[in-house]
Amino acid sequence: MxxxxxxxxxxxxxxxxxxxxxxxxxxxxxxxxxxxxxxxxxxxxxxxxxxxxxxxxxxxxxxxxxxxxxxxxxxxxxxxxxxxxxxxxxxxxxxxxxxxxxxxxxxxxxxxxxxxxxxxxxxxxxxxxxxxxxxxxxxxxxxxxxxxxxxxxxxxxxxxxxxxxxxxxxxxxxxxxxxxxxAPGLRPAARTPGQVRDELGAGDRPVLLTIARLAQQKGLETLLDVAAGPWPSGQPLFVVAGDGPLRGVLQSRIQAENLPVVLLGNRDDVPDLLGAAVALVMPSRWEGQPLTLREALMSGTPAIASDVGGIPEILGDAGILVPPGDVEALRRAVQALIVPGAAETLAAAAARRGREMPxxxxxxxxxxxxxxxxxxxxx
The missing domain is CATH 3.40.50.2000 (Glycogen Phosphorylase B;)
Known part of the structure; x- marks a missing residue:
């Protein structure tokens, strides 16, 4: 043919x-x-x-x-x-x-x-x-x-x-x-979660990872709204891997409001970052079948993601779905997942979903x- x-x-x-x-x-x-x-x-x-x-x-x-x-x-x-x-x-x-x-x-x-x-x-x-x-x-x-x-x-x-x-x-x-x-096969992490957390300066804070192009579709302004708090049970660190046209706007707001958000730029160590994260956070306005979500599941990392496009079918019971653009719903989901031990059940479901990926x-x-x-x- x-x-x-x-x-x-x-x-x-x-x-x-x-x-x-x-x-x-x-x-x-x-x-x-x-x-x-x-x-x-x-x-x-x-x-x-x-x-x-x-x-x-x-x-x-x-x-x-x-x-x-x-x-x-x-x-x-x-x-x-x-x-x-x-x-x-x-x-x-x-x-x-x-x-x-x-x-x-x-x-x-x-x-x-x-x-x-x-x-x-x-x-x-x-x-x-x-x-x-x-x-x-x-x-x-x-x-x-x-x-x-x-x-x-x-x-x-x-x-x-x-x-x-x-x-x-x-x-x-x-x-x-x-x-x-x-999704292509995920290579093993080259560093321990502790080493990655030290590089990020996370201290004792839970790490929430977002992997996205810094563009309108990805809903990153919602992520910054969530990061602004309040955080009665302790403030997490939000880490964003990726680059794009909105980087300058996002960085300016992070600095002006002293938000607990780090923009890492493009990275080639996604398995290492996933290993150090409590969850992947996807505040997107829309997604099809995002490879980053598949990679997270294959690594056993649960996700908090917008209930849009093809995300629900991929995520299944391995995370929490929230309405797109709903700051309070996303914040509540993060607060629920960063409680010590709360992510363990979802992590097991994520690993199972990862094994089922085509x-x-x-x-x-x-x-x-x-x-x-x-x-x-x-x-």
Whole structure:
């Protein structure tokens, strides 16, 4: 089978997910091409996974002239594909607009012979939606149009949360299924919890860990509101790993109000941080199937998280769900969990949930079933 992935600019989970699928398909003998901005190849090295890469600008904002060029390029590069699998709403809509017609394209050579993606005539179009829009206005209206394009033209829509699936079904999508998004295996911690706590300057305070891009979707202003207290039973230390556009605003408030919050920036020692934390805290406005939550569960770390998107299905009984943006509910959940011994039962549940998480083979077999048109009731 000849599969062409289409994706836009990404620095995180979407890019890693496509890399994982590409590797799994190549390992099973399928021919794979990846189409997207040059930056994603530089970061995720799809060529090293055995896929052919074609650089095409898929921006994260509408631009009529550029979008037309992108649609024509996708049409040309995927004319002979058996399956076109786009990731993200923008990439999905552009791939849908380029679904029919066009000229065949050679994406590279292997062993001296031209390697052309698949058959003439229209490929099966699969679109995976990884995120929901959490802002309105003009951008919200534009993305509403893109949703309708995907719902009407995609053969299959894969979603990372039930709310995304319900929205696509309302718009008339013909086949909506749950995407299987595994977390990579978590490496062992390199340091003891005590060593990490010493580095953080935690002292006797319980550590609450947040791993997030410092952006609007993650609801970090709610975390700072919670950190401001009051804390009648002792103040915890809130630690945030990650970077992003809101770092300056968040840091200014932390300093102005002397909040017990430390912004660590991007880190490569997540297992160490999870080992030192009482719980992972996710105050997000929306999440699909967050890899950080899966990693926490695999490490046996419970979570306090917003009751949004795909979080409830992943978390199960291994943590506490709170309404998004509800400062008092989040504070009460933290206070309940930092009482000595309170987190032990949830930690056991987290470890069990972690063992139940799907793996990479499950994800690859799942998309192959979709590519082959297998009815989900037959899975």
């Amino acid at each position: 000849r599969v062409a992935f289409v994706l836009g600019t990404t620095s995180g989970g979407t890019g890693r997910h496509v890399r994982m699928l590409a590797e799994g398909l190549v390992r099973r003998g399928h021919q794979v091409a990846v189409i997207g901005p040059r930056s994603v190849e530089e970061q995720f090295s799809y060529g090293r996974a055995g896929a052919r890469f074609a650089a095409v600008a898929v921006s994260d904002r509408p631009h009529p002239a550029n979008d037309l060029r992108t649609v024509l390029a996708i049409r040309r590069l995927t004319w002979d594909a058996d399956v076109v699998h786009a990731h993200g709403l923008r990439a999905g809509a552009l791939a849908a607009l380029g679904k029919r017609g066009g000229a065949s394209a050679v994406l590279g050579k292997r062993g001296g012979a031209s390697a052309v993606l698949g058959r003439r005539g229209g490929a099966r179009l699969v679109v995976t939606l990884h995120n929901a829009l959490t802002t309105g206005g003009f951008v919200g209206r534009v993305y509403g149009v893109l949703e309708r394009i995907v719902a009407r033209r995609a053969d299959h829509v894969l979603v990372v949360s039930p709310d995304l699936g319900a929205g696509m079904a309302r718009l008339g999508a013909r086949d909506v299924r749950t995407a299987v998004v595994p 793996g990479e083979d499950d994800a690859v077999e799942s998309v192959l079933a979709v590519y082959g048109g297998q009815d989900p009731k037959d899975d």
